[in-house]
Amino acid sequence: MSVAETKAEKLDGWNRPPAMEPEGEGELLEIAMGPHHPSTHGVFRMDVTLDGERVMRLKPVFGYLHRNHEKIAEGAAYLASMPYTDRLDYFCSLSNNWAYALAVEKLVGQQVPERAQYIRVILAELTRIQNHAASIGFLIQEMGASGTPLMYAFRQREKIVDLFESLTGSRMMCNYMRFGGCRVDVSAAWLESARTVVAGLPAFVDEFEALLTTNEILMARCQGVGVLKADLAVNASVTGPLLRASGVNYDIRKVDRYGIYDRFKFRVPLGDHGDVYDRYMVRVLEMRESIRILEQALPAIPAGPIMDPKAKLRGFRPKPGEAYGRIEAPKGELGFYLISDGSPNPYRYRVRPPSLINLTILEDMCLGQNVADVVLIFGSVDIVLGEVDR
């Protein structure tokens, strides 16, 4: 890289991952990791070209789970797509609900009552904690620690998922939020049990960290692996913990202040190196910040209605126009882009999937690494194939 090269020129050159030169002689080996590789969390294929153990090229292949969610949603009424958003990122159905409800509320200019806003924040932060716990569990699983850490994470996740079940009737496919509010009110008993679960969370994170953070194997495998530079991360539209681990302070809860996030005190954890270890660390710290938000939100929840009284459930026809609404989902920026032509169905319904877009730089992160680290780097991106392929 010449000294005269400006930042703009550097950015322009980033539309491809760098070409790799093989070391020494010998043939390159092409292998297909997936679509049934256990580390891919579904059906996803990476066509990897190897020089010995070194990754020379990596081409992700998508579409095994594609069902054209967007087309289906364009043929259905607005509300009819709400249960389908649960199936995008099936770990975080409540965040998906919120993102979709937020986009529709922007499209029609609806207000959400105070109590419903609090419920949304509580559920979204619980979702974030269980997603991060599970994703760390899977990451450790992929490192070869079969079972135990994952079960620790799942033990706690199960308590949160039980809360979801007792409120919405379903553990994972919650279908809970509505345009202008929520479907059912939380009871005093539910809030009490939520407080109990949240009170147990700091001890869980402490225990998790005591077992993992300074673990020698984890440090050896994760530090300096899969480094992602901040400039490239921004240019490649990477969002979520992956972006913040590279040291970019961009959290949509802080930037857009959607919902009532401006009322809570929380910090945005940032990484320094942008490697797998920083991503692990950022997720752990985000869990702690989410607990902090929950500790503020649970006692402060006001009484009142949970639905906008003016909200229309039947004959819902937004006026012509378009809106893009986005939230900070546990995996990154989840956005919905809607165009209405005045009919009961959206003319255009687009999901901005963080999982798919975060994979744009998968090849850049994996080049030059060992093939065993590909599994780890891929795991640290934290994706769900239901959202990647839609």
Added chain:
Amino acid sequence: MKSVEEIKTAIEAAVPGAGVEFVSNPSPSAQHSLRLAPDRAVEIARFLRDDPELALDFCSNVTGIDWLDKEFSEKVKVKRTVTKTIDGVEQPVEETVEETRKRVEPGYLEAVYHLYSVAKGHGPVVIRMRTGNRSDRVELPSLTPIWRGAEFQEREVFDLYGIVFKGHPDLRRLLMWDGFKDHPMRKDYVEPDDYEYEPTPHDAVLKRAQAHKAMAGK
């Protein structure tokens, strides 16, 4: 942050003859957009990214829209000469007749980009581009050289809508398989009866069997 009109003025000052058009959005979200002329779009996009005040370094969302041919019928009053028999004599008479005329506005495909600024924390700025039509003039310039984040999303738009992005480094189908022919997100897409139909030697046998069955009853 600058308003959309101010951004339009800034673009016109930086890129002379840019041909930017303001597109109003009547919904309460008030996310107005700018329509770029495809031939200058890369230049404008580079300006949007590198301008220190706008600094739109983050291309969040890229998507396509399919707008079908629109048919308008308007009633027009036309003067016409009609031969009429008046008082037993045939003579030409001028008359005003109402006539319905149909006008077809050709459809097009549209690519929409939602831009944000990570450095400044503002957004979204919505830019859009139109293709010439829906069949043979479907080329648009790719903005992947400006924002890497558009890479997979432009591939998806190419796959599902059939917009060909010129200058994209790796334009292949993303979600559908390589041998797939059509573009499923288009509004006039017709689903095939059988996605995986392949002719086999048994087809001939089946046909003969059906012909035989039809004859057997007689």
